[in-house]
Amino acid sequence: MCTMIVNQTKIWGSGKGANGWFTVREVNVSYDHPFHAPLEHALNIDFVNEADGPSARVAVELSVESARQLVQTILATLERAQAGGYLSE
Amino acid sequence: MYQTNMYEGMVAETITMHGANRDIINAYFARPLGAGPFPGMVVIHHMPGWDEWYREATRRFAHHGYAAVSPNLYSRDGHGSPEDVAAKVRAAGGVPDDQVIGDLEGAMRYLRSLPYVNGKVGVFGTCSGGRHAFLAACRVKGLDAAVDCWGGRVVMSKEELTPKQPIAPIDYTKDLSCPLLGLFGEEDKGPTPAQVAQHEQELKKHGKTYEFHMYPDAGHGFFYYDRPAYRQEQAVDGWKKVFVFLEKYLGAP
Numbered sequence: 001m002c003t004m005i006v007n008q009t010k011i012w013g014s015g016k017g018a019n020g021w022f023t024v025r026e027v028n029v030s031y032d033h034p035f036h037a038p039l040e041h042a043l044n045i046d047f048v049n050e051a052d053g054p055s056a057r058v059a060v061e062l063s064v065e066s067a068r069q070l071v072q073t074i075l076a077t078l079e080r081a082q083a084g085g086y087l088s089e
Numbered sequence: 090m091y092q093t094n095m096y097e098g099m100v101a102e103t104i105t106m107h108g109a110n111r112d113i114i115n116a117y118f119a120r121p122l123g124a125g126p127f128p129g130m131v132v133i134h135h136m137p138g139w140d141e142w143y144r145e146a147t148r149r150f151a152h153h154g155y156a157a158v159s160p161n162l163y164s165r166d167g168h169g170s171p172e173d174v175a176a177k178v179r180a181a182g183g184v185p186d187d188q189v190i191g192d193l194e195g196a197m198r199y200l201r202s203l204p205y206v207n208g209k210v211g212v213f214g215t216c217s218g219g220r221h222a223f224l225a226a227c228r229v230k231g232l233d234a235a236v237d238c239w240g241g242r243v244v245m246s247k248e249e250l251t252p253k254q255p256i257a258p259i260d261y262t263k264d265l266s267c268p269l270l271g272l273f274g275e276e277d278k279g280p281t282p283a284q285v286a287q288h289e290q291e292l293k294k295h296g297k298t299y300e301f302h303m304y305p306d307a308g309h310g311f312f313y314y315d316r317p318a319y320r321q322e323q324a325v326d327g328w329k330k331v332f333v334f335l336e337k338y339l340g341a342p
Contacts, residue, residue, distance in 0.1 A: 002135075002136040002183070002216060002217045002241055002242065002279075003279070004182060004183060004242070004249075004251075006179060006180055006182065008180055026180075028176070028179070028180035030179055030180070032136070032179060033136060033137055033216075035137055035172045035175075035176075038316070038317045039317075040278070040308065040309055040310075040317075040318060044176075044179075046176050046180065048176075048177070048180070050177075053167050053168075053169060054166070054167045054168070054169035054170075054173040054174045054176070054177045055169040055170065055173050057173050057176060057177075059172075059176065
């Protein structure tokens, strides 16, 4: 079914979409029907810039296990960077 | 039934039509060539968008003798690939029920304005489109038949209600104004068989005309040949039931 489970937050960075690089301003995280992944539901992440229209989007659709691994990997990477003194801000 | 020595032709194209609030929205339209009269069908796309499957489904109805229109319910949310636009709508929590109802009523009026439509108009939808088909059958006056394929969130808890979807469709059951066909899968997580049974109970309570079919070994979206949910046997039987039902209530195409 359409779960309508979605969260959005503001972010800052760049993403490479179908038309090349663009500035990403928001990320939408949903657990709902994927477009491509062969699953009924997936953890979908859309990096977007709403001001630039629907095509400003970098999408990934992950299994639940993959999504959890991604979260842990991001946090572990940031922890190493912090321990190394690279996170000055 | 089509015979190999019969002529067959079709027109299929994008059009514009009036939707909710008289907004101009785009739509995909397909009809058989000829003077008709043809029954009309409003084909309601699913949450993943106004996509290729829905264009094919619209042409499928035309192939079976219907003048069919599929309004782009995401028309106001910008243009891009159907997936990109649908992702934007997904992030926004879907489209408002009231707006969808207005768009579907506009599609019905568009069909009725055509000289080759026989005056009968039905609605068909899958997934969120199934939910919208049921909602339209309850809230739009003048529809003659409705097909709800595995529409989820017909039964909604109070916690699931939002400003865009403020009332659970099941609560409109008493207003259902046309016969309803429902196709569901036993393995679906939404609607679950228990939710379908709850809906059926409500239909019985209000003495409504309906047919519900619950398919074993099928889940959500078993018509979608490009998804793992596809179930060949159930899909073939389901489409057959759709066209038998529509011929009964909309007249022979």
